[in-house]
Amino acid sequence: VVISTMAPGRLSFSNITALAPMVRVGTLPMRLLALDYGAEVVYCEELIDIKMVQCQRVVNDVLQTVDFVAPDDRVMFRTCDREKDSVVFQMGTADPDRALAVAQLVEKDVAAIDVNMGCPKEYSTKGGMGAALLSEPDKIESILRKLVTGVSVPVTCKIRILPSLEETVSLVQRIEKTGVAAVAVHGRFKEERPRHPVHCDYIEAVAQAVSVPIIANGGSLDLVKTNSDIEEFRKATGASSVMLGRAAMWNASVFRNQGPLPVERVMEEYLKYAIRYDNHAFNTKYCLCQMLRDKVESPLGKQVQAAQTNAEISNAYGLQQFYQQTQEQLQARRDALQSSSQP
Ligand code: FNR
Numbered sequence: 001v002v003i004s005t006m007a008p009g010r011l012s013f014s015n016i017t018a019l020a021p022m023v024r025v026g027t028l029p030m031r032l033l034a035l036d037y038g039a040e041v042v043y044c045e046e047l048i049d050i051k052m053v054q055c056q057r058v059v060n061d062v063l064q065t066v067d068f069v070a071p072d073d074r075v076m077f078r079t080c081d082r083e084k085d086s087v088v089f090q091m092g093t094a095d096p097d098r099a100l101a102v103a104q105l106v107e108k109d110v111a112a113i114d115v116n117m118g119c120p121k122e123y124s125t126k127g128g129m130g131a132a133l134l135s136e137p138d139k140i141e142s143i144l145r146k147l148v149t150g151v152s153v154p155v156t157c158k159i160r161i162l163p164s165l166e167e168t169v170s171l172v173q174r175i176e177k178t179g180v181a182a183v184a185v186h187g188r189f190k191e192e193r194p195r196h197p198v199h200c201d202y203i204e205a206v207a208q209a210v211s212v213p214i215i216a217n218g219g220s221l222d223l224v225k226t227n228s229d230i231e232e233f234r235k236a237t238g239a240s241s242v243m244l245g246r247a248a249m250w251n252a253s254v255f256r257n258q259g260p261l262p263v264e265r266v267m268e269e270y271l272k273y274a275i276r277y278d279n280h281a282f283n284t285k286y287c288l289c290q291m292l293r294d295k296v297e298s299p300l301g302k303q304v305q306a307a308q309t310n311a312e313i314s315n316a317y318g319l320q321q322f323y324q325q326t327q328e329q330l331q332a333r334r335d336a337l338q339s340s341s342q343p
Contacts, residue, residue: 009085011111011154013182013213013241016040017230017255020184020217020245021090021116021158024286028065028078029273033266034248035086037255042087043243046116047077048129049093052102057109062334063278066109078277079109088156090114094128094139096146107151112181115143118160120190131160131190137174144178154181158217158243160190161202168202169209176212184215184243194246197222203237213240220246227257249290267291271317274310275326281310288313 019026019034021043031042055068055076068077079087089110093099103113117140119130126132133140140157147155157180162168172183185206187198198218207214216239223233224247234242247254252270253261267288274284285304292301303316314323 011041011085011088011181013041013112013154013156013215016215016241018088018184018215018241018243019043019248019252019255020243021046021088021114022245022249024283025249025290027279027283027287028080028083028277029270029279029284030249030252030287031083031087032080032273032277033252033270034255035083036269037253038257039244039248039252039255040086041111041241042083043090043114044077044079044087046090046092046119046124046130047102048127049091049095049098049102051076052091052105053098055105057105061337062330063276065277068106075280077106080277084109085111088112088114090116090158092116092119092124092127092129093143094133096139096143099143100146100150103147103151103155107153110153112154112156113147113151114155114184115147115157118158118186118190120160134159134162134171134190137171140171141174141178144175144180148179156180156182156184156215158184158186158215160186160188161199163189165202165205169205172206172210172214176210180212182213182215182241183210184217185239187216187218187237195221200233200236203239207238207240215239215241215243217243217245220244220248224254226260227254230254249287250293251291263291268317268319271313271319272322275314275319275323278330279310281308281313284310284313 017039018041019039023045026045034042055070058067058069060067065078065080067075070076087110089106091102116130117133124130185203187203203216216237219233230242251263251266253266288304289296295301307313
C-alpha cells in the first residue's frame with residue numbers, strides 16, 4: 001500500500017501550464033484571466049522582500065480580497081479565493097531570514113512560494129537578487145532550505161541557464177536536494193535578451209538529470225504562438241510543465257485549448273476584472289498597451305494612453321455600463337458592511 005505523504009490540495013507542478021511571473025503584468029486581473037482560459041498555475045509579479053516585510057495583511061470585505069498593504073497605503077499584492085489554490089507568490093530576495101518572514105506573511109493566502117533567480121535587471125542584481133544568485137549556490141541553498149522547512153506550502157524557484165550544460169545541471173541537482181517542489185528553467189543565459197532563441201537543449205539536459213518537475217520557459221517568441229505549441233515546447237524540452245510569459249501577456253487566450261480568442265475580447269475580459277478588483281489604473285493601462293502591441297497608436301490605443309482612471313479606460317472600450325454597475329454593487333456592499341458593523 002502506497003501512502004501519499006502529500007497534503008491534500010497541495011499544488012502539483014507536474015504536467016501543468018503556468019502563467020510566468022511578470023512585473024506589472026502578473027497582477028490579479030491577469031492571473032484570473034489566465035485561470036479562466038485554462039492555465040493551472042499563475043505566478044504573481046516579482047515582489048521584493050524588503051518591501052513585502054513592511055506590509056500588513058488586510059482583509060478587504062468590499063472587494064472580497066486579501067490585500068498586502070505597504071506603509072504608504074499602496075497595495076503590493078492583492079489576491080482572492082478564486083486563485084488561492086493556484087497562485088504562486090514570487091519574491092525577489094538575497095536573504096534567507098527575510099525571505100522566510102515574507103513567505104510566512106503570505107503562506108496562508110497562496111498555493112506556493114517562488115524565488116526569482118533569473119532576473120538580469122540591475123535593480124535586482126545589485127541587491128544580490130535575481131540572476132546574481134546564480135553565481136552564489138550556497139546562498140541559493142540556504143534560502144531554499146529555510147523556506148522549505150519554514151512554510152507549509154510548496155517552494156519553487158526560477159532560474160536562467162548557466163554558461164555550460166554541466167554547470168546548469170549541477171546547479172539544478174543542488175537545488176533539487178533542498179526539497180523544492182519544482183524548478184522553472186528559463187532557457188536563456190543571463191546576458192541574453194528576450195529576442196534571442198531559447199536553448200531547449202539546456203532545459204532538456206536538466207529535465208533528464210533530475211526527478212523534480214522542470215517547468216520549461218522562454219518559448220514565447222519563436223516556439224509558442226498557439227495552444228498546441230505548448231505541448232510541442234514541452235516535448236522539445238522533455239520538461240514536465242510549461243510556463244508562458246510574453247505569449248500570455250499578448251493574448252492570454254493562448255491557454256485555451258478550444259482555440260484563441262480575438263485580442264479585443266481578451267482586453268475586454270481583462271478590463272472587467274480590473275474594474276471588479278479595483279486594479280490601479282496605471283497598471284490596467286500598462287497591460288492593455290502590451291495587448292494592443294502594434295495597435296498602441298491606433299485610435300483605441302491613443303484613448304487608452306490618454307486615460308487616467310479605470311472609468312476613462314472603460315469608456316474607451318464601451319464598458320461604461322459595466323463600470324457603473326460594478327461601482328454600484330461595490331457601494332452596496334460597503335453600505336451593508338457599514339450598517340452591520342453599527343451597534
Ligand atoms: C518578465 N520576466 C520575469 N521573470 C521573473 O522571474 N519575475 C518577474 O517579475 C519577471 N518580470 C517580467 C516582466 C515582463 C514584462 C516580461 C516580458 C518578462 C521573465 C518571464 O517570466 C519569462 O522568463 C520570460 O519572458 C521568458 O518567457 P517567454 O516570454 O518566452 O514565455
